[in-house]
Amino acid sequence: xxxxxxxxxxxxxxxxxxxxxxxxxxxxxxxxxxxxxxxxxxxxxxxxxxxxxxxxxxxxxxxxxxxxxxxxxxxx
Amino acid sequence: xxxxxxxxxxxxxxxxxxxxxxxxxxxxxxxxxxxxxxxxxxxxxxxxxxxxxxxxxxxxxxxxxxxxxxxxxxxx
Amino acid sequence: xxxxxxxxxxxxxxxxxxxxxxxxxxxxxxxxxxxxxxxxxxxxxxxxxxxxxxxxxxxxxxxxxxxxxxxxxxxxxxxxxxxxxxxxxxxxxxxxxxxxxxxxxxxxxxxxxxxxxxxxxxxxxxxxxxxxxxxxxxxxxxxxx
Amino acid sequence: xxxxxxxxxxxxxxxxxxxxxxxxxxxxxxxxxxxxxxxxxxxxxxxxxxxxxxxxxxxxxxxxxxxxxxxxxxxxxxxxxxxxxxxxxxxxxxxxxxxxxxxxxxxxxxxxxxxxxxxxxxxxxxxxxxxxxxxxxxxxxxxxx
Numbered sequence: 001x002x003x004x005x006x007x008x009x010x011x012x013x014x015x016x017x018x019x020x021x022x023x024x025x026x027x028x029x030x031x032x033x034x035x036x037x038x039x040x041x042x043x044x045x046x047x048x049x050x051x052x053x054x055x056x057x058x059x060x061x062x063x064x065x066x067x068x069x070x071x072x073x074x075x076x
Numbered sequence: 077x078x079x080x081x082x083x084x085x086x087x088x089x090x091x092x093x094x095x096x097x098x099x100x101x102x103x104x105x106x107x108x109x110x111x112x113x114x115x116x117x118x119x120x121x122x123x124x125x126x127x128x129x130x131x132x133x134x135x136x137x138x139x140x141x142x143x144x145x146x147x148x149x150x151x152x
Numbered sequence: 153x154x155x156x157x158x159x160x161x162x163x164x165x166x167x168x169x170x171x172x173x174x175x176x177x178x179x180x181x182x183x184x185x186x187x188x189x190x191x192x193x194x195x196x197x198x199x200x201x202x203x204x205x206x207x208x209x210x211x212x213x214x215x216x217x218x219x220x221x222x223x224x225x226x227x228x229x230x231x232x233x234x235x236x237x238x239x240x241x242x243x244x245x246x247x248x249x250x251x252x253x254x255x256x257x258x259x260x261x262x263x264x265x266x267x268x269x270x271x272x273x274x275x276x277x278x279x280x281x282x283x284x285x286x287x288x289x290x291x292x293x294x295x296x297x
Numbered sequence: 298x299x300x301x302x303x304x305x306x307x308x309x310x311x312x313x314x315x316x317x318x319x320x321x322x323x324x325x326x327x328x329x330x331x332x333x334x335x336x337x338x339x340x341x342x343x344x345x346x347x348x349x350x351x352x353x354x355x356x357x358x359x360x361x362x363x364x365x366x367x368x369x370x371x372x373x374x375x376x377x378x379x380x381x382x383x384x385x386x387x388x389x390x391x392x393x394x395x396x397x398x399x400x401x402x403x404x405x406x407x408x409x410x411x412x413x414x415x416x417x418x419x420x421x422x423x424x425x426x427x428x429x430x431x432x433x434x435x436x437x438x439x440x441x442x
Contacts, residue, residue, distance in 0.1 A: 009352050009424035010435040052357035054420070068354060074436040075351065075382065075423025076335050076394045076414065085207050085279035086290040128212035130275070144209060150291040151206065151237065151278025152190050152249045152269065166311040166318075173311075179390035180339035187332035190403065194325035245324030258335065259442050262411050269403065297404050 001025055001063045003033055008070035011046065031057040033067045045072065077101055077139045079109055084146035087122065107133040109143045121148065154221040156214055157236040162243075165189045165236070165250040172234050177254055182231050184258040186265035188251045194244035196291075202283045204242040209277040213237075220271045228264040230255045235268070237278065270297050299366040301359055302381040307388075310334045310381070310395040317379050322399055327376050329403040331410035333396045339389035341436075347428050349387040354422040358382075365416045373409040375400045380413070382423065415442050 003022045012018055015038060027033050030050060034042040034057075042048075048055050049068040061067060079098045088094055091114060103109050106126065110118040110133075118124075124131050125144040137143060153176055157168075169187065192204055217235050224233065236250040251269045255261040273294045280291040298321055302313075314332065337349055362380050369378065381395040396414050400406040418439045425436040 006354070008354055008422065009426070012352075013435075049354075049357055049422075052354070052360050054361075068357065070354065070422060071424065071435070072438050073418075073420065073422055074425045074439050075353070075421050076418040076439065082209070084209055084277065085281070088207075089290075125209075125212055125277075128209070128215050144212065146209070146277060147279065147290070148293050149273075149275065149277055150280045150294050151208070151276050152273040152294065164315070166315040170309070170311040180337070183336055183338040185332075185334040185336065187330075187334070188403065188407070189330040189332070191328055191330065192325070193328040193401065256338065257440065258333065258414065262333070262407075262414075262442070266407050269407075295402065297407075 001027065003027060003061060004064075004066045005033055005037055006066065006068040008068065010071050011069055027061060029057065029061060030055055030059045030067055033061060034069060042069075046070070047072065077103065079103060079137060080140075080142040081109060081113055082142065082144040084144065086147050087145055103137060105133065105137060106131055106135045106143055109137060110145060118145075122146070123148065154218070154225070154233045155235070156217040156221070157234075158208065158214065159236055159238050160240045162246045163236060163238070163250075165247050168234070168236055168250060169252055172232075172252070173254070176232050182254040182256065184255045184261035186253050186255075186258070186261035188249075188265055188269050189247055190249040191247050192242050192244050196282065199282075199284050199286070201244065202285075203244075204248075204283070205281040206239045206242060206248070207279040207281065208239050213277050216276050217272065220268055220275065223271070224253075224264050224268050227267070228253075228255070228260040230260060230264055233264070233268065235272065237272075237276070239278070266297075273297065299363070299370070299378045300380070301362040301366070302379070303353065303359065304381055304383050305385045307391045308381060308383070308395075310392050313379070313381055313395060314397055317377075317397070318399070321377050327399040327401065329400045329406035331398050331400075331403070331406035333394070333410055333414050334392055335394040335414075336392050337387050337389050341427065344429050344431070346389065347430075348389075349393075349428070350426040351384045351387060351393070352424040352426065353384045358422050361421050362417065365413055365420065368416070369398075369409050369413050372412070373398075373400070373405040375405060375409055378409070378413065380417065382417075382421070384423070411442075418442065
């Protein structure tokens with residue numbers, strides 16, 4: 001399974017990752033992707049999107065999904 | 077005592093009066109001016125202003141006041 | 153420097169905003185601008201409207217609009233505000249009223265702009281006379297906001 | 298025909314409104330236009346701000362803004378709506394966001410414009426990074442409306 005992972009804003013700077021393709025068979029939900037990427041639990045304030053729609057840590061993922069992690073939004 | 081009376085919008089058309097100076101000693105309040113002008117009681121939906129500030133039928137008037145009568149406003 | 157303008161000729165609200173903002177506001181001082189524009193429609197309550205005449209009370213209308221802006225300023229902190237209102241003969245598609253408020257933050261801008269507009273509709277001495285297929289009639293009351 | 302624009306260069310909101318309105322709206326069809334413009338201030342929470350960088354999620358940002366407009370349209374009847382939002386490097390005094398709604402009546406215009414703006418602040422994937430005298434910092438959360 002290949003998951004495209006994207007980080008934005010302060011998360012992108014902290015983890016020094018903009019975009020990366022993760023190849024792994026052990027990922028079933030969004031939280032697994034974060035764990036796989038960082039080795040840490042997904043912090044509660046981090047927002048997540050799957051294929052450009054808001055999702056939750058327990059949202060299931062499938063091959064070729066784009067999973068994004070970002071801090072609270074501050075536009076406008 | 078001289079009171080300048082002004083009518084606006086539909087009242088102006090109905091009474092065919094735009095502006096008139098009433099000379100009379102018998103007027104003490106706004107409602108008296110209307111009675112003096114039209115011979116009728118002041119209708120409850122008519123709005124009144126004295127010297128360009130909203131007033132009430134029982135607002136006292138004095139020499140040289142400008143008293144205006146108009147229908148509900150419909151601007152904006 | 154709040155401003156009240158009665159316009160006897162058609163005005164472009166977006167151009168008025170541009171001009172007022174450039175002349176009156178300091179760059180970087182305001183974070184939130186809320187604007188309302190009322191435009192003459194060619195329909196009102198299901199009836200076609202061909203033209204509109206806007207009567208007002210010269211002198212009192214300006215004063216009442218200035219009172220409204222002063223009252224708004226005592227309720228919300230704003231840097232500046234503008235009211236522009238047409239008088240006289242108006243054609244469909246022409247703007248009737250523009251209300252704009254410049255604030256530091258958006259809550260005050262939205263609240264003040266709406267409050268000013270509702271106060272204007274309920275208190276400012278303007279009267280509309282519509283011409284339609286059935287003839288000429290004075291509009292008797294404003295619709296609720 | 299609602300429209301979402303992400304602008305990488307400074308824009309004049311009043312000119313955008315003029316252009317959009319002339320291109321998209323039928324003369325006489327709309328009676329009420331409510332507009333909000335958010336502009337970059339040179340102060341934020343008591344600190345001087347020298348410049349701002351606005352990050353976004355290309356693709357998702359546009360989609361989320363379009364979803365917001367669709368949701369607004371299911372709640373209020375409006376003829377048209379426009380969202381324009383800056384991305385990239387922004388200087389004090391430059392507009393950040395423009396939200397405009399064209400309706401038949403003013404209640405819906407005010408309500409929809411404010412709702413869209415609050416939805417944008419809470420959901421649209423944008424992130425601000427401020428540069429001030431103390432250095433560079435990501436803004437952590439938006440202020441309440």
